Amino acid sequence: MAVDKGYMSGSSQMLVLNLLNEKSYYGYELIKTLKLRSNDVFDMKEGTLYPILHKLENEGMIHSFNQEVSGRTRRYYAITDKGAKVLAKQKEEWLQFSGAVNQVLTFQGV
Amino acid sequence: MAVDKGYMSGSSQMLVLNLLNEKSYYGYELIKTLKLRSNDVFDMKEGTLYPILHKLENEGMIHSFNQEVSGRTRRYYAITDKGAKVLAKQKEEWLQFSGAVNQVLTFQGV
DNA sequence: TATAATACCTAGAGTTACTATGTATGTCAA
């Protein structure tokens, strides 16, 4: 992680769900895509991602299926309706939170 | 907290330091000011704030002094040069992190 | 005078991300 890991807290789930909202991804692909799209700011570890995926699946936010690709079995994850709804809410919360931080940081005068 | 506590992680220190970069505050005042300036998005608990203040003081980022105000002793905290430098760095990291999140969230096409 | 607000503090629980480690397969260069 290029930034302090503390910042990641709470956002990881949202970022994963957001990618899965586009299309199905397998775990390793999620990590690579996050890194690419964030210009190397995010470098999520496998020890972080897989527990998140399992938790999201347990909660019915995503579902998974195996697929054979060039002789290798990959486990793909796809978002559910419930997951899409939760994602929308998390995005709202993120905007509210980041807006509040910026408001405190840039506060001038009374 | 109006937003999920996960989001707060890592930002609390920065927010506290940022307020102390303006003037000296006492603990209770920091909580009230954060709440006010964030339009109630932040409602930091005392069990969160005081450990942060003690940690920051241990690390030499802030220093404290008692002051008698209307018959009541308040403990004020002031930022140090070291604290100001760390704050500047944390703000940079925040911008990088929040920018990366927004980049992932608003990504369109390849 | 009772209640709320102010003001400080700590212990313990829960959540989350990380490091470290294990397993196994595919690809590519020497």
Place this chain on the structure above:
DNA sequence: TTGACATACATAGTAACTCTAGGTATTATA
């Protein structure tokens, strides 16, 4: 063909952080 690296999934244990819950005490207000 063999060794190194990337790919791919997974778990256990650690560290960091915030919260809840509790304690103590003073001041303001109804």
